[in-house]
Ligand SMILES: Nc1ncnc2c1ncn2[C@@H]1O[C@H](COP(=O)(O)OP(=O)(O)OP(=O)(O)O)[C@@H](O)[C@H]1O
């Protein structure tokens with residue numbers, strides 16, 4: 001099947017949805033809810049004259065900082081917990097307890113500790129993405145097949161070679177899965193955090209558009225942009241899954 | 253020839269939900285330096301278990317394994333095990349796999365040595381391929397090459413050719429014999445293929461069903477290259493099969 005044939009059905013669904021939306025607004029004569037076209041013009045206007053690019057930049061910066069911070073902590077921590085039994089039995093119960101707490105629940109504490117600057121959302125993004133990545137990395141170490149560890153032991157390689165040539169590459173596919181989950185959650189959380197505590201970013205854009213004169217065209221425009229950027233971030237992570245050294249895990 | 257490996261009064265069992273499962277029931281044998289010993293036995297009798305214990309990966313419940321006169325309690329890079337399910341690292345290329353055990357060589361040198369052995373087993377041109385891009389037979393050859401690269405004194409091979417078709421298996425055997433003629437390794441080969449054992453080994457040990465013991469030992473007195481269709485070879489094959497109850 002050609003690429004066009006693959007995307008055609010989903011394009012058709014979107015087209016139907018837009019038509020239904022447009023008809024509903026026109027038929028009900030709603031004064032507040034915008035038509036799709038109004039969303040497009042409103043967003044274009046915002047892109048030309050308003051703060052759209054600054055808001056996108058602010059959200060992306062926060063996600064990048066919090067996420068990279070989380071990766072740099074979660075990967076070594078996960079490897080350590082996967083490799084050292086004592087570390088796992090000590091820390092895993094704590095992490096399992098912290099993990100189900102929604103990152104949104106941390107917002108009051110984040111504001112208390114870090115105020116309403118950039119540190120709060122970065123902290124929240126860190127909190128939300130670090131746990132899935134630790135869990136995935138740890139599980140990755142635990143699922144390395146014994147025959148590979150035995151082979152490494154048989155050749156009597158140094159600890160450095162063991163980590164560099166066996167443990168890390170064996171776990172890498174799982175780390176990438178964890179990064180995909182982590183980045184996805186981070187993108188959800190940044191919008192929520194910006195709605196509550198901040199004066200910039202896409203979340204703030206949405207809340208501000210509503211508060212400052214019911215600009216629902218901009219609310220929906222912001223939502224669409226959030227969706228598109230989220231999709232692109234996930235696409236970037238999916239590119240990592242195409243690396244030659246991890247394809248063994250995803251190839252069926 | 254001096255004794256290379258001495259296995260003495262070996263016993264091994266596993267704890268299971270239904271209680272203790274005895275697998276190896278008192279096995280003793282010796283392997284001379286440079287000798288090729290094949291172990292055959294019914295499926296599930298404990299051949300892999302035996303090889304894992306001898307290679308030092310599982311501790312015996314009782315008994316001992318001695319190599320060159322000293323107790324062998326763990327694995328060593330002088331004795332490489334090629335496990336039944338294979339253990340070529342799927343995340344490394346063929347070349348990286350072959351270089352894996354090479355310590356203390358200059359980096360450029362390591363690649364040269366790895367490529368040399370890749371060529372020996374017929375993997376020239378596939379040095380940069382990943383294992384999932386290889387066929388089953390090529391994977392087995394990569395496994396063999398990775399073991400040979402470190403010039404081990406002993407090779408423990410667990411059904412190395414069993415997943416291959418008859419033609420490929422025959423080719424691999426000839427290849428192995430050619431390599432062994434150049435670099436004298438001591439080999440313990442586990443197989444369920446009696447013809448393969450007769451083709452390769454100096455001696456064949458026949459194991460009984462689980463819990464396993466050595467039921468019979470056959471010398472293979474034929475000079476290489478061997479013709480398996482000769483009456484003497486066929487006679488030996490029938491004798492071994494009789495021991496296996498076929
Ligand atoms: N780790 C283990 N725990 C429990 N039982 C085991 C374990 N390893 C092997 N066994 C049992 O020991 C017996 C012998 O297994 P083993 O793999 O050594 O047989 P094998 O002779 O190599 O068989 P095959 O020819 O099919 O490869 C089997 O009954 C198996 O279930």
Ligand SMILES: [Mg+2]
Pocket residue numbers: 299300301336410
């Ligand atoms: Mg076996």
